[in-house]
Amino acid sequence: MESAQLSFWCRCLAHRSFVVGGCLTGVLALSAIVSLVWTPWDPIKQNLRERFVAPSWEHLLGTDQFGRDIFSIIMQGAQNSITVGIVSVSIGMAFGVALGLWASAKRGWTEELVMRASDFMYAFPAILLAIMLVATLGQGAINAIVAIGIFSIPVFARLTRGAANAIWAREFVLAARAAGKGKFRITIEHILPNIISVLVVQATIQFALAILAEAALSFLGLGAQPPTPSWGRMLNEARSMIFINPWLAVYPGVAIAVAVLGLNLLGDGLRDVIDPRLARKR
Protein backbone atom coordinates (compact mmCIF):
# COMPACT_ATOMS: atom_id res chain seq x y z
CA MET A 1 0.00 0.00 0.00
CA GLU A 2 2.81 2.40 0.85
CA SER A 3 4.58 1.63 -2.39
CA ALA A 4 1.31 2.21 -4.23
CA GLN A 5 1.04 5.64 -2.66
CA LEU A 6 4.67 6.34 -3.46
CA SER A 7 4.18 5.38 -7.09
CA PHE A 8 1.12 7.61 -7.19
CA TRP A 9 3.24 10.62 -6.22
CA CYS A 10 5.97 9.58 -8.64
CA ARG A 11 3.42 9.51 -11.45
CA CYS A 12 2.19 12.93 -10.37
CA LEU A 13 5.66 14.42 -10.47
CA ALA A 14 6.38 12.85 -13.85
CA HIS A 15 3.32 14.49 -15.35
CA ARG A 16 4.21 17.89 -16.80
CA SER A 17 0.84 19.59 -16.86
CA PHE A 18 0.07 18.26 -13.38
CA VAL A 19 3.28 19.85 -12.04
CA VAL A 20 2.78 23.15 -13.87
CA GLY A 21 -0.90 23.29 -12.94
CA GLY A 22 -0.10 22.34 -9.38
CA CYS A 23 2.51 25.11 -9.10
CA LEU A 24 0.21 27.78 -10.53
CA THR A 25 -2.66 26.66 -8.29
CA GLY A 26 -0.20 26.57 -5.39
CA VAL A 27 0.82 30.17 -6.04
CA LEU A 28 -2.84 31.16 -6.12
CA ALA A 29 -3.59 29.35 -2.88
CA LEU A 30 -0.44 30.65 -1.22
CA SER A 31 -1.12 34.28 -2.08
CA ALA A 32 -4.66 33.94 -0.77
CA ILE A 33 -3.44 32.40 2.49
CA VAL A 34 -0.57 34.86 2.99
CA SER A 35 -2.85 37.80 2.29
CA LEU A 36 -5.01 36.75 5.23
CA VAL A 37 -2.25 37.81 7.59
CA TRP A 38 0.10 39.99 5.56
CA THR A 39 0.16 42.10 2.42
CA PRO A 40 3.00 44.50 1.47
CA TRP A 41 0.57 47.44 1.77
CA ASP A 42 -2.97 47.82 3.00
CA PRO A 43 -4.99 46.94 -0.13
CA ILE A 44 -7.84 49.21 0.89
CA LYS A 45 -6.03 52.30 2.13
CA GLN A 46 -5.94 55.09 -0.43
CA ASN A 47 -2.97 57.40 -0.91
CA LEU A 48 -3.92 60.09 -3.39
CA ARG A 49 -0.41 61.53 -3.50
CA GLU A 50 0.90 58.31 -5.03
CA ARG A 51 -1.53 57.65 -7.86
CA PHE A 52 -0.41 55.70 -10.94
CA VAL A 53 3.05 55.05 -9.55
CA ALA A 54 5.13 52.90 -11.92
CA PRO A 55 6.31 49.46 -10.72
CA SER A 56 9.25 49.74 -8.35
CA TRP A 57 10.71 47.79 -5.45
CA GLU A 58 8.40 49.72 -3.17
CA HIS A 59 5.26 48.97 -5.18
CA LEU A 60 5.99 45.78 -7.12
CA LEU A 61 3.19 46.33 -9.64
CA GLY A 62 2.73 50.05 -9.12
CA THR A 63 -0.38 51.75 -7.76
CA ASP A 64 -3.86 52.42 -9.11
CA GLN A 65 -5.94 55.56 -9.50
CA PHE A 66 -6.41 55.84 -5.72
CA GLY A 67 -2.78 55.15 -4.92
CA ARG A 68 -3.44 51.63 -3.62
CA ASP A 69 -0.72 49.01 -4.03
CA ILE A 70 -1.81 46.75 -6.92
CA PHE A 71 0.26 43.77 -5.79
CA SER A 72 -1.55 43.81 -2.46
CA ILE A 73 -4.95 44.06 -4.12
CA ILE A 74 -4.16 41.17 -6.48
CA MET A 75 -3.01 39.05 -3.52
CA GLN A 76 -6.17 39.71 -1.61
CA GLY A 77 -8.27 39.26 -4.74
CA ALA A 78 -7.08 35.65 -4.77
CA GLN A 79 -8.96 35.16 -1.50
CA ASN A 80 -12.15 36.21 -3.15
CA SER A 81 -11.60 33.95 -6.15
CA ILE A 82 -10.73 30.93 -4.03
CA THR A 83 -13.70 31.45 -1.75
CA VAL A 84 -15.98 31.66 -4.75
CA GLY A 85 -14.43 28.52 -6.22
CA ILE A 86 -14.62 26.45 -3.05
CA VAL A 87 -18.11 27.47 -2.01
CA SER A 88 -19.72 27.30 -5.43
CA VAL A 89 -18.09 23.98 -6.33
CA SER A 90 -19.21 22.63 -2.96
CA ILE A 91 -22.76 23.73 -3.63
CA GLY A 92 -22.67 22.29 -7.13
CA MET A 93 -21.13 19.01 -6.02
CA ALA A 94 -23.31 18.50 -2.96
CA PHE A 95 -26.55 18.90 -4.87
CA GLY A 96 -25.40 17.72 -8.29
CA VAL A 97 -23.74 14.51 -7.09
CA ALA A 98 -26.65 13.69 -4.80
CA LEU A 99 -29.14 14.24 -7.62
CA GLY A 100 -27.06 12.24 -10.08
CA LEU A 101 -26.67 9.31 -7.68
CA TRP A 102 -30.35 9.41 -6.82
CA ALA A 103 -31.36 9.44 -10.49
CA SER A 104 -29.00 6.59 -11.24
CA ALA A 105 -30.18 4.45 -8.33
CA LYS A 106 -33.91 5.02 -8.92
CA ARG A 107 -33.96 4.95 -12.73
CA GLY A 108 -37.33 5.25 -14.41
CA TRP A 109 -39.21 8.52 -14.27
CA THR A 110 -37.07 9.88 -11.41
CA GLU A 111 -34.04 9.71 -13.66
CA GLU A 112 -35.93 11.26 -16.55
CA LEU A 113 -37.17 14.11 -14.39
CA VAL A 114 -33.76 14.92 -12.90
CA MET A 115 -32.00 14.70 -16.24
CA ARG A 116 -34.55 16.74 -18.16
CA ALA A 117 -34.44 19.40 -15.44
CA SER A 118 -30.64 19.41 -15.77
CA ASP A 119 -30.90 19.71 -19.54
CA PHE A 120 -33.27 22.61 -19.08
CA MET A 121 -30.78 24.44 -16.87
CA TYR A 122 -27.96 23.48 -19.20
CA ALA A 123 -29.76 25.08 -22.12
CA PHE A 124 -29.21 28.54 -20.60
CA PRO A 125 -25.76 30.03 -21.07
CA ALA A 126 -24.16 29.76 -17.63
CA ILE A 127 -23.29 33.42 -17.26
CA LEU A 128 -26.74 34.51 -18.37
CA LEU A 129 -28.25 32.24 -15.75
CA ALA A 130 -25.94 33.69 -13.12
CA ILE A 131 -26.88 37.23 -14.10
CA MET A 132 -30.54 36.26 -13.97
CA LEU A 133 -30.16 34.74 -10.51
CA VAL A 134 -28.18 37.68 -9.18
CA ALA A 135 -30.78 40.03 -10.62
CA THR A 136 -33.46 38.11 -8.74
CA LEU A 137 -31.57 37.55 -5.50
CA GLY A 138 -29.91 40.97 -5.47
CA GLN A 139 -26.28 41.77 -6.15
CA GLY A 140 -23.48 40.90 -3.80
CA ALA A 141 -20.66 38.45 -3.29
CA ILE A 142 -22.72 35.77 -1.58
CA ASN A 143 -25.49 35.83 -4.16
CA ALA A 144 -22.92 35.61 -6.94
CA ILE A 145 -21.38 32.55 -5.29
CA VAL A 146 -24.78 30.90 -4.87
CA ALA A 147 -25.69 31.68 -8.47
CA ILE A 148 -22.44 30.17 -9.76
CA GLY A 149 -22.95 27.16 -7.48
CA ILE A 150 -26.46 26.61 -8.80
CA PHE A 151 -25.36 26.64 -12.41
CA SER A 152 -22.77 23.98 -11.72
CA ILE A 153 -25.40 21.64 -10.21
CA PRO A 154 -26.59 20.24 -13.58
CA VAL A 155 -22.98 19.75 -14.69
CA PHE A 156 -22.30 17.50 -11.72
CA ALA A 157 -25.72 15.86 -11.89
CA ARG A 158 -25.26 14.79 -15.49
CA LEU A 159 -21.69 13.67 -15.03
CA THR A 160 -22.50 11.72 -11.87
CA ARG A 161 -25.53 10.03 -13.35
CA GLY A 162 -23.61 8.98 -16.46
CA ALA A 163 -20.62 7.64 -14.55
CA ALA A 164 -22.85 5.98 -11.95
CA ASN A 165 -24.96 4.25 -14.58
CA ALA A 166 -21.79 2.73 -15.99
CA ILE A 167 -20.89 1.39 -12.55
CA TRP A 168 -24.42 0.10 -11.91
CA ALA A 169 -24.06 -2.04 -15.01
CA ARG A 170 -20.90 -3.67 -13.66
CA GLU A 171 -21.06 -7.23 -12.44
CA PHE A 172 -19.75 -6.52 -8.95
CA VAL A 173 -22.80 -4.35 -8.34
CA LEU A 174 -25.04 -7.28 -9.28
CA ALA A 175 -22.95 -9.44 -6.95
CA ALA A 176 -23.38 -6.87 -4.18
CA ARG A 177 -27.14 -6.87 -4.74
CA ALA A 178 -27.12 -10.66 -4.65
CA ALA A 179 -25.41 -10.37 -1.26
CA GLY A 180 -28.48 -8.48 -0.06
CA LYS A 181 -27.32 -4.88 -0.13
CA GLY A 182 -29.88 -2.17 -0.69
CA LYS A 183 -29.55 0.53 -3.30
CA PHE A 184 -28.49 3.16 -0.77
CA ARG A 185 -25.65 1.03 0.61
CA ILE A 186 -24.49 0.10 -2.87
CA THR A 187 -24.51 3.75 -3.89
CA ILE A 188 -22.36 4.74 -0.93
CA GLU A 189 -20.05 1.73 -0.85
CA HIS A 190 -19.68 0.79 -4.51
CA ILE A 191 -20.85 3.54 -6.83
CA LEU A 192 -19.42 6.65 -5.19
CA PRO A 193 -15.87 5.34 -4.60
CA ASN A 194 -15.71 4.22 -8.21
CA ILE A 195 -16.69 7.57 -9.70
CA ILE A 196 -14.88 9.86 -7.26
CA SER A 197 -11.89 10.32 -9.59
CA VAL A 198 -14.11 11.63 -12.38
CA LEU A 199 -15.76 13.99 -9.91
CA VAL A 200 -12.46 15.32 -8.59
CA VAL A 201 -11.28 16.14 -12.09
CA GLN A 202 -14.57 17.85 -12.90
CA ALA A 203 -14.37 19.77 -9.61
CA THR A 204 -11.04 21.37 -10.57
CA ILE A 205 -12.43 22.36 -13.96
CA GLN A 206 -15.63 23.75 -12.38
CA PHE A 207 -13.41 25.60 -9.91
CA ALA A 208 -11.71 27.38 -12.81
CA LEU A 209 -15.05 28.11 -14.45
CA ALA A 210 -16.37 29.50 -11.17
CA ILE A 211 -13.42 31.90 -10.90
CA LEU A 212 -14.03 33.01 -14.46
CA ALA A 213 -17.76 33.43 -13.87
CA GLU A 214 -17.19 35.39 -10.70
CA ALA A 215 -14.77 37.67 -12.50
CA ALA A 216 -17.40 38.23 -15.16
CA LEU A 217 -20.10 39.00 -12.60
CA SER A 218 -17.80 41.34 -10.71
CA PHE A 219 -16.84 43.00 -13.97
CA LEU A 220 -20.52 43.72 -14.51
CA GLY A 221 -20.79 45.02 -10.95
CA LEU A 222 -22.92 42.10 -9.79
CA GLY A 223 -20.29 40.30 -7.72
CA ALA A 224 -18.13 41.36 -4.81
CA GLN A 225 -18.87 44.95 -3.81
CA PRO A 226 -16.19 47.54 -3.05
CA PRO A 227 -13.98 47.74 -1.12
CA THR A 228 -13.52 43.92 -1.16
CA PRO A 229 -10.73 43.39 -3.71
CA SER A 230 -11.90 41.39 -6.71
CA TRP A 231 -10.08 40.76 -9.96
CA GLY A 232 -13.18 41.19 -12.07
CA ARG A 233 -13.98 44.57 -10.56
CA MET A 234 -10.36 45.67 -10.95
CA LEU A 235 -10.73 44.97 -14.66
CA ASN A 236 -13.88 47.02 -14.79
CA GLU A 237 -12.29 49.93 -12.94
CA ALA A 238 -9.27 49.76 -15.25
CA ARG A 239 -11.50 49.86 -18.31
CA SER A 240 -12.07 53.60 -18.10
CA MET A 241 -8.32 54.21 -17.85
CA ILE A 242 -7.24 51.76 -20.48
CA PHE A 243 -5.65 54.54 -22.61
CA ILE A 244 -4.07 56.35 -19.67
CA ASN A 245 -2.65 53.36 -17.86
CA PRO A 246 -3.19 50.04 -19.66
CA TRP A 247 -1.19 48.13 -17.03
CA LEU A 248 -4.04 48.44 -14.58
CA ALA A 249 -6.08 46.10 -16.79
CA VAL A 250 -3.24 43.73 -17.51
CA TYR A 251 -2.51 42.68 -13.91
CA PRO A 252 -5.96 41.38 -12.93
CA GLY A 253 -6.32 39.89 -16.41
CA VAL A 254 -3.08 37.97 -15.99
CA ALA A 255 -4.11 36.88 -12.50
CA ILE A 256 -7.41 35.47 -13.76
CA ALA A 257 -5.72 33.78 -16.71
CA VAL A 258 -3.04 32.20 -14.51
CA ALA A 259 -5.58 30.91 -12.01
CA VAL A 260 -7.82 29.41 -14.68
CA LEU A 261 -4.91 27.98 -16.64
CA GLY A 262 -3.38 26.49 -13.51
CA LEU A 263 -6.62 24.80 -12.44
CA ASN A 264 -7.31 23.45 -15.92
CA LEU A 265 -3.80 22.01 -16.22
CA LEU A 266 -4.18 20.52 -12.75
CA GLY A 267 -7.50 18.97 -13.76
CA ASP A 268 -6.02 17.48 -16.93
CA GLY A 269 -3.05 16.19 -15.00
CA LEU A 270 -5.25 14.67 -12.30
CA ARG A 271 -7.34 12.91 -14.91
CA ASP A 272 -4.25 11.23 -16.34
CA VAL A 273 -2.69 10.49 -12.98
CA ILE A 274 -5.68 8.90 -11.27
CA ASP A 275 -6.89 6.97 -14.29
CA PRO A 276 -7.15 3.46 -12.87
CA ARG A 277 -5.99 1.87 -16.13
CA LEU A 278 -2.66 3.61 -15.74
CA ALA A 279 -2.62 2.98 -12.01
CA ARG A 280 -2.77 -0.77 -12.52
CA LYS A 281 0.61 -0.81 -14.31
CA ARG A 282 2.68 -1.08 -11.18
Place this chain on the structure above:
Amino acid sequence: MTLLSVENLSVTLKTVRGPARAVRNLSFDLEKGKTLGIVGESGCGKSLTALAIMGLLPENGWADGRVTLGGENLLDYSEDQMCHVRGDRIGMVFQEPMTSLNPLHTVGKQIAEAMILHRGMNRGEARAEVIRLLDLVGIPQPAKRVGSYPHQLSGGQRQRVMIAIALSCGPELLIADEPTTALDVTIQKQILDLIKNLIEDLGMAMILISHNLAVISQNVQDVIVMYGGTRVESGPTNAVFSDLSHPYSQGLFSAVPQIDDTKASRRRLTTIPGTVPELADLPAGCTFQERCIYVTDACRPTPPPVVQVGEGHNVACLHIEAARTAWGAR
Protein backbone atom coordinates in the same frame (compact mmCIF):
# COMPACT_ATOMS: atom_id res chain seq x y z
CA MET B 1 -39.19 -31.25 2.65
CA THR B 2 -39.50 -28.75 -0.19
CA LEU B 3 -37.24 -25.74 0.16
CA LEU B 4 -37.80 -23.91 -3.09
CA SER B 5 -40.80 -24.35 -5.27
CA VAL B 6 -41.05 -22.67 -8.65
CA GLU B 7 -44.51 -22.79 -10.22
CA ASN B 8 -45.33 -21.57 -13.70
CA LEU B 9 -42.48 -19.07 -13.66
CA SER B 10 -42.47 -16.84 -16.72
CA VAL B 11 -39.96 -14.09 -17.38
CA THR B 12 -40.84 -11.45 -19.94
CA LEU B 13 -38.39 -8.92 -21.30
CA LYS B 14 -39.48 -5.74 -22.96
CA THR B 15 -37.48 -5.39 -26.16
CA VAL B 16 -37.66 -3.15 -29.19
CA ARG B 17 -39.21 -6.06 -31.07
CA GLY B 18 -41.96 -6.45 -28.50
CA PRO B 19 -42.22 -8.53 -25.34
CA ALA B 20 -39.88 -11.51 -25.36
CA ARG B 21 -40.94 -14.41 -23.18
CA ALA B 22 -37.52 -15.60 -22.13
CA VAL B 23 -38.79 -18.18 -19.63
CA ARG B 24 -42.19 -19.82 -20.02
CA ASN B 25 -44.18 -21.78 -17.46
CA LEU B 26 -41.18 -23.29 -15.76
CA SER B 27 -41.97 -25.38 -12.69
CA PHE B 28 -39.69 -27.35 -10.44
CA ASP B 29 -39.25 -28.23 -6.77
CA LEU B 30 -36.03 -28.36 -4.85
CA GLU B 31 -35.79 -30.34 -1.63
CA LYS B 32 -33.67 -29.22 1.31
CA GLY B 33 -30.06 -30.25 0.81
CA LYS B 34 -30.61 -31.45 -2.76
CA THR B 35 -28.85 -30.26 -5.87
CA LEU B 36 -30.41 -29.31 -9.17
CA GLY B 37 -28.70 -28.57 -12.46
CA ILE B 38 -30.10 -26.40 -15.22
CA VAL B 39 -28.48 -26.97 -18.58
CA GLY B 40 -29.05 -25.41 -21.97
CA GLU B 41 -27.38 -23.24 -24.55
CA SER B 42 -26.96 -19.45 -24.41
CA GLY B 43 -30.25 -17.59 -24.34
CA CYS B 44 -32.36 -20.53 -23.17
CA GLY B 45 -33.39 -18.64 -20.02
CA LYS B 46 -31.32 -20.43 -17.42
CA SER B 47 -29.62 -17.32 -16.04
CA LEU B 48 -32.86 -15.35 -16.12
CA THR B 49 -34.48 -18.10 -14.07
CA ALA B 50 -31.79 -17.62 -11.44
CA LEU B 51 -32.13 -13.84 -11.51
CA ALA B 52 -35.92 -14.11 -11.26
CA ILE B 53 -35.57 -16.24 -8.12
CA MET B 54 -33.23 -13.62 -6.68
CA GLY B 55 -35.47 -10.74 -7.74
CA LEU B 56 -32.59 -9.27 -9.72
CA LEU B 57 -34.10 -9.19 -13.20
CA PRO B 58 -32.89 -6.35 -15.43
CA GLU B 59 -34.89 -3.11 -15.61
CA ASN B 60 -36.83 -4.21 -18.67
CA GLY B 61 -37.87 -7.61 -17.33
CA TRP B 62 -40.55 -8.96 -14.99
CA ALA B 63 -41.57 -12.35 -13.66
CA ASP B 64 -44.96 -14.03 -13.32
CA GLY B 65 -45.89 -17.18 -11.48
CA ARG B 66 -44.78 -18.25 -8.02
CA VAL B 67 -41.34 -18.67 -6.48
CA THR B 68 -41.91 -20.09 -3.01
CA LEU B 69 -39.09 -20.21 -0.50
CA GLY B 70 -40.06 -21.64 2.88
CA GLY B 71 -43.77 -21.12 2.17
CA GLU B 72 -43.66 -17.50 1.00
CA ASN B 73 -43.89 -16.22 -2.54
CA LEU B 74 -40.71 -14.24 -3.25
CA LEU B 75 -42.28 -12.55 -6.26
CA ASP B 76 -44.64 -10.71 -3.88
CA TYR B 77 -41.75 -9.43 -1.77
CA SER B 78 -40.79 -5.78 -1.85
CA GLU B 79 -37.24 -4.73 -2.68
CA ASP B 80 -36.53 -4.25 1.05
CA GLN B 81 -37.82 -7.70 1.91
CA MET B 82 -35.77 -9.22 -0.91
CA CYS B 83 -32.63 -7.59 0.52
CA HIS B 84 -33.13 -9.80 3.58
CA VAL B 85 -33.48 -12.90 1.43
CA ARG B 86 -30.52 -12.25 -0.84
CA GLY B 87 -27.21 -13.14 0.72
CA ASP B 88 -28.91 -14.36 3.89
CA ARG B 89 -31.19 -17.18 2.71
CA ILE B 90 -30.02 -17.47 -0.89
CA GLY B 91 -26.38 -17.03 -1.85
CA MET B 92 -25.28 -16.57 -5.41
CA VAL B 93 -22.03 -17.17 -7.27
CA PHE B 94 -21.55 -15.53 -10.65
CA GLN B 95 -19.80 -16.47 -13.83
CA GLU B 96 -17.07 -13.85 -13.97
CA PRO B 97 -14.84 -13.80 -10.90
CA MET B 98 -12.67 -11.17 -12.57
CA THR B 99 -15.44 -8.56 -12.55
CA SER B 100 -17.67 -9.70 -9.70
CA LEU B 101 -15.54 -8.10 -7.00
CA ASN B 102 -15.26 -4.38 -6.43
CA PRO B 103 -11.67 -3.46 -7.33
CA LEU B 104 -11.56 -0.73 -4.68
CA HIS B 105 -12.27 -2.80 -1.56
CA THR B 106 -10.23 -5.55 0.05
CA VAL B 107 -11.64 -9.05 -0.26
CA GLY B 108 -11.88 -9.23 3.53
CA LYS B 109 -14.17 -6.20 3.58
CA GLN B 110 -16.31 -7.59 0.78
CA ILE B 111 -16.79 -10.93 2.52
CA ALA B 112 -17.47 -9.27 5.87
CA GLU B 113 -20.14 -6.92 4.50
CA ALA B 114 -22.88 -9.52 4.11
CA MET B 115 -22.31 -10.82 7.65
CA ILE B 116 -22.32 -7.33 9.14
CA LEU B 117 -25.50 -6.63 7.19
CA HIS B 118 -27.44 -9.83 7.89
CA ARG B 119 -25.91 -11.19 11.07
CA GLY B 120 -25.29 -7.89 12.86
CA MET B 121 -21.66 -8.77 13.57
CA ASN B 122 -19.16 -6.09 14.48
CA ARG B 123 -15.96 -5.64 12.47
CA GLY B 124 -13.84 -7.75 14.80
CA GLU B 125 -16.18 -10.75 14.84
CA ALA B 126 -16.61 -10.48 11.11
CA ARG B 127 -12.87 -10.45 10.54
CA ALA B 128 -12.39 -13.67 12.47
CA GLU B 129 -15.24 -15.23 10.52
CA VAL B 130 -13.76 -14.01 7.22
CA ILE B 131 -10.47 -15.74 8.03
CA ARG B 132 -12.36 -18.93 8.83
CA LEU B 133 -14.29 -18.70 5.54
CA LEU B 134 -11.19 -18.00 3.47
CA ASP B 135 -9.61 -21.07 5.02
CA LEU B 136 -12.79 -23.04 4.31
CA VAL B 137 -12.72 -22.17 0.61
CA GLY B 138 -9.07 -23.15 0.42
CA ILE B 139 -7.22 -19.86 0.17
CA PRO B 140 -3.69 -20.21 1.58
CA GLN B 141 -2.58 -17.84 4.37
CA PRO B 142 -6.11 -16.56 4.99
CA ALA B 143 -5.04 -14.12 7.72
CA LYS B 144 -2.79 -12.39 5.21
CA ARG B 145 -5.24 -12.52 2.32
CA VAL B 146 -7.94 -10.64 4.25
CA GLY B 147 -6.24 -7.38 3.29
CA SER B 148 -5.67 -8.28 -0.37
CA TYR B 149 -7.31 -6.41 -3.19
CA PRO B 150 -9.05 -8.41 -5.93
CA HIS B 151 -6.33 -7.63 -8.49
CA GLN B 152 -3.79 -9.35 -6.26
CA LEU B 153 -5.63 -12.67 -6.55
CA SER B 154 -5.87 -15.13 -9.44
CA GLY B 155 -9.14 -15.97 -11.17
CA GLY B 156 -9.57 -19.20 -9.23
CA GLN B 157 -8.86 -17.46 -5.94
CA ARG B 158 -11.35 -14.74 -6.75
CA GLN B 159 -14.00 -17.34 -7.46
CA ARG B 160 -13.18 -18.89 -4.08
CA VAL B 161 -13.72 -15.45 -2.55
CA MET B 162 -17.06 -15.19 -4.34
CA ILE B 163 -18.01 -18.58 -2.90
CA ALA B 164 -16.96 -17.39 0.55
CA ILE B 165 -19.24 -14.34 0.13
CA ALA B 166 -22.14 -16.52 -1.00
CA LEU B 167 -21.66 -18.90 1.93
CA SER B 168 -20.88 -16.28 4.57
CA CYS B 169 -24.34 -16.15 6.09
CA GLY B 170 -25.02 -19.87 5.79
CA PRO B 171 -27.84 -19.68 3.22
CA GLU B 172 -30.31 -22.50 2.69
CA LEU B 173 -29.85 -22.27 -1.06
CA LEU B 174 -26.83 -21.58 -3.23
CA ILE B 175 -27.33 -20.53 -6.83
CA ALA B 176 -24.19 -21.01 -8.90
CA ASP B 177 -24.60 -19.40 -12.32
CA GLU B 178 -21.89 -20.85 -14.55
CA PRO B 179 -19.39 -20.70 -11.68
CA THR B 180 -16.53 -22.23 -13.64
CA THR B 181 -17.08 -21.05 -17.20
CA ALA B 182 -14.42 -18.34 -16.95
CA LEU B 183 -11.85 -20.65 -15.37
CA ASP B 184 -9.52 -23.16 -16.96
CA VAL B 185 -10.28 -26.84 -16.70
CA THR B 186 -8.06 -27.84 -13.77
CA ILE B 187 -9.29 -24.91 -11.67
CA GLN B 188 -12.82 -25.73 -12.82
CA LYS B 189 -12.58 -29.16 -11.22
CA GLN B 190 -11.12 -27.76 -8.00
CA ILE B 191 -13.88 -25.17 -7.70
CA LEU B 192 -16.66 -27.66 -8.45
CA ASP B 193 -15.27 -30.13 -5.92
CA LEU B 194 -15.05 -27.32 -3.39
CA ILE B 195 -18.68 -26.28 -3.98
CA LYS B 196 -19.83 -29.89 -3.88
CA ASN B 197 -18.05 -30.63 -0.60
CA LEU B 198 -19.16 -27.41 1.04
CA ILE B 199 -22.84 -27.85 0.25
CA GLU B 200 -22.68 -31.42 1.49
CA ASP B 201 -20.97 -30.35 4.73
CA LEU B 202 -23.27 -27.39 5.31
CA GLY B 203 -26.44 -29.16 4.18
CA MET B 204 -27.37 -26.51 1.62
CA ALA B 205 -29.42 -26.96 -1.50
CA MET B 206 -27.91 -25.84 -4.78
CA ILE B 207 -29.01 -24.81 -8.24
CA LEU B 208 -26.08 -25.21 -10.61
CA ILE B 209 -26.47 -23.49 -13.95
CA SER B 210 -24.19 -24.49 -16.78
CA HIS B 211 -24.04 -25.07 -20.49
CA ASN B 212 -21.48 -27.79 -19.83
CA LEU B 213 -23.04 -31.25 -19.77
CA ALA B 214 -20.02 -32.82 -18.07
CA VAL B 215 -20.19 -30.30 -15.22
CA ILE B 216 -23.90 -30.97 -14.76
CA SER B 217 -23.68 -34.75 -15.01
CA GLN B 218 -21.05 -35.02 -12.28
CA ASN B 219 -22.28 -32.50 -9.75
CA VAL B 220 -26.03 -32.59 -9.33
CA GLN B 221 -28.74 -35.04 -8.34
CA ASP B 222 -31.46 -33.71 -10.61
CA VAL B 223 -31.26 -31.98 -13.93
CA ILE B 224 -33.46 -29.77 -16.07
CA VAL B 225 -32.69 -29.32 -19.76
CA MET B 226 -34.00 -25.99 -21.00
CA TYR B 227 -34.56 -24.85 -24.55
CA GLY B 228 -35.99 -21.51 -25.66
CA GLY B 229 -37.28 -20.70 -22.18
CA THR B 230 -39.06 -23.98 -21.57
CA ARG B 231 -38.20 -27.22 -19.83
CA VAL B 232 -37.80 -29.94 -22.43
CA GLU B 233 -36.51 -32.75 -20.24
CA SER B 234 -35.99 -33.24 -16.53
CA GLY B 235 -35.36 -35.94 -13.99
CA PRO B 236 -32.71 -37.56 -11.83
CA THR B 237 -29.30 -36.95 -13.41
CA ASN B 238 -28.45 -40.61 -13.87
CA ALA B 239 -31.79 -41.49 -15.41
CA VAL B 240 -31.69 -38.54 -17.78
CA PHE B 241 -28.15 -39.04 -18.97
CA SER B 242 -28.48 -42.82 -19.38
CA ASP B 243 -31.74 -42.48 -21.25
CA LEU B 244 -31.83 -39.17 -23.13
CA SER B 245 -35.27 -38.91 -24.65
CA HIS B 246 -35.79 -35.42 -26.02
CA PRO B 247 -34.35 -34.73 -29.49
CA TYR B 248 -32.79 -31.51 -28.16
CA SER B 249 -31.05 -33.18 -25.20
CA GLN B 250 -29.80 -35.85 -27.57
CA GLY B 251 -28.51 -33.23 -29.98
CA LEU B 252 -26.80 -31.36 -27.15
CA PHE B 253 -25.16 -34.57 -25.98
CA SER B 254 -23.94 -35.60 -29.44
CA ALA B 255 -22.38 -32.16 -29.87
CA VAL B 256 -19.92 -32.90 -27.04
CA PRO B 257 -16.56 -33.86 -28.58
CA GLN B 258 -15.50 -37.37 -27.59
CA ILE B 259 -11.79 -37.87 -27.05
CA ASP B 260 -10.98 -41.53 -27.60
CA ASP B 261 -9.14 -43.22 -30.39
CA THR B 262 -12.02 -45.09 -31.93
CA LYS B 263 -13.41 -44.63 -35.35
CA ALA B 264 -16.41 -42.80 -33.98
CA SER B 265 -14.23 -40.03 -32.59
CA ARG B 266 -12.81 -39.27 -36.01
CA ARG B 267 -16.20 -38.57 -37.50
CA ARG B 268 -17.34 -35.01 -37.97
CA LEU B 269 -18.69 -33.45 -34.78
CA THR B 270 -22.47 -33.62 -34.75
CA THR B 271 -24.23 -30.28 -34.43
CA ILE B 272 -27.83 -29.21 -34.03
CA PRO B 273 -28.81 -27.46 -37.27
CA GLY B 274 -30.15 -23.91 -37.16
CA THR B 275 -30.05 -21.38 -34.35
CA VAL B 276 -32.06 -20.59 -31.24
CA PRO B 277 -35.37 -18.93 -32.23
CA GLU B 278 -35.84 -15.22 -31.63
CA LEU B 279 -37.48 -14.90 -28.22
CA ALA B 280 -39.71 -12.06 -29.37
CA ASP B 281 -41.43 -14.26 -31.96
CA LEU B 282 -41.37 -17.83 -30.77
CA PRO B 283 -43.35 -20.32 -32.81
CA ALA B 284 -46.62 -21.65 -31.46
CA GLY B 285 -46.28 -25.26 -30.43
CA CYS B 286 -42.93 -26.86 -29.71
CA THR B 287 -40.06 -24.35 -29.41
CA PHE B 288 -37.63 -26.82 -30.95
CA GLN B 289 -39.70 -27.52 -34.09
CA GLU B 290 -37.51 -25.50 -36.47
CA ARG B 291 -34.42 -27.55 -35.66
CA CYS B 292 -35.89 -30.95 -34.87
CA ILE B 293 -35.34 -33.92 -37.18
CA TYR B 294 -38.52 -35.66 -35.99
CA VAL B 295 -40.78 -32.67 -36.57
CA THR B 296 -44.28 -33.30 -37.94
CA ASP B 297 -47.33 -31.08 -38.44
CA ALA B 298 -48.63 -32.20 -35.06
CA CYS B 299 -45.73 -30.34 -33.37
CA ARG B 300 -46.75 -26.93 -34.68
CA PRO B 301 -50.12 -25.86 -33.23
CA THR B 302 -49.74 -26.55 -29.49
CA PRO B 303 -46.87 -27.11 -27.05
CA PRO B 304 -46.10 -30.82 -26.66
CA PRO B 305 -47.48 -32.68 -23.62
CA VAL B 306 -45.15 -33.67 -20.81
CA VAL B 307 -44.71 -37.43 -20.76
CA GLN B 308 -43.23 -39.45 -17.93
CA VAL B 309 -40.75 -41.97 -19.35
CA GLY B 310 -39.21 -43.15 -16.10
CA GLU B 311 -39.19 -42.54 -12.35
CA GLY B 312 -39.39 -38.74 -12.15
CA HIS B 313 -38.04 -38.48 -15.70
CA ASN B 314 -40.25 -36.18 -17.75
CA VAL B 315 -39.98 -35.24 -21.39
CA ALA B 316 -41.96 -32.68 -23.35
CA CYS B 317 -42.14 -34.16 -26.84
CA LEU B 318 -44.60 -35.81 -29.19
CA HIS B 319 -42.07 -38.13 -30.78
CA ILE B 320 -40.39 -39.68 -27.77
CA GLU B 321 -40.62 -43.23 -29.13
CA ALA B 322 -38.94 -42.35 -32.43
CA ALA B 323 -36.26 -40.34 -30.67
CA ARG B 324 -35.54 -43.04 -28.07
CA THR B 325 -35.39 -45.81 -30.66
CA ALA B 326 -32.96 -43.83 -32.80
CA TRP B 327 -30.84 -42.90 -29.76
CA GLY B 328 -30.74 -46.54 -28.59
CA ALA B 329 -29.64 -47.78 -32.00
CA ARG B 330 -26.89 -45.20 -32.23
